Amino acid sequence: MSGFGPGDPFLADCPARLAVELIADKWTVVVLAGLSRGPVRHGELIESIGGISRKVLTQTLRRLEAHGLVHRHAYAEVPPRVEYELTPLGATLTEPIRALTEWAKANGEAVLAALDAGERAL
Amino acid sequence: MSGFGPGDPFLADCPARLAVELIADKWTVVVLAGLSRGPVRHGELIESIGGISRKVLTQTLRRLEAHGLVHRHAYAEVPPRVEYELTPLGATLTEPIRALTEWAKANGEAVLAALDAGERAL
DNA sequence: CAGATTAGGTTTCCGATAGGAACCGGCAGG
């Protein structure tokens, strides 16, 4: 029943907590998933993700860049072309994100079903 | 280099996306980690997590309850006693969260180092 | 018997953040 090792790793003040808070927002995980297959352009991310605004995507990518997870390469062309790519550090996140993705694929329906059931009960 | 299977699971409109957005907020992952070892009281979570307000903890737990991941048991006592516990569905999340936790433990320092380096460069 | 204590929750207020939409820059093509 104990999911984690002794001394529960991030129920305290530690780098792990900061790292979790870094990626635990509405879009970061999805953006990282979008980057996991190689360099992608800003517009491609907007399209493939669907629902994210340009502003928020830029913010998210800049934050990931500042934390060393993403590399930004802007070509000096017109119209502009900007490609984003996972750094080696960012690539290490692909595995945990895949675990999350697979959970979501397996249980997404069950979560929605529970939500519906709860709402009917009100 | 391709982290995910063909047809990138949640870069579209699907239950997986909803499931990810359900848990991808500032506190949900941490709260779930706090619940992963068995029934816990509201106050215990406040203490062990550290930094979360009562209001937000309540909101988070209620949302998880509505989605079928957490079960809430309120004892009719005074002073009140309320225990929260993962449902079987919620327990399936323990594994992906552990993967995330272990990534954070392993790479939290590196992320902070990159952040410092970036800020010095400005 | 009056008043403090307890634990979970709610309310109020304020600052931070997200989202939509419109706009910018600067060159290519109609």
Added chain:
DNA sequence: CCTGCCGGTTCCTATCGGAAACCTAATCTG
């Protein structure tokens, strides 16, 4: 000349998170 292109920024509003006070009701304390 004017429009489209792409990434980014700005403006405004709606929502969210956080701090602190308040609520309930039985039990403890003086």
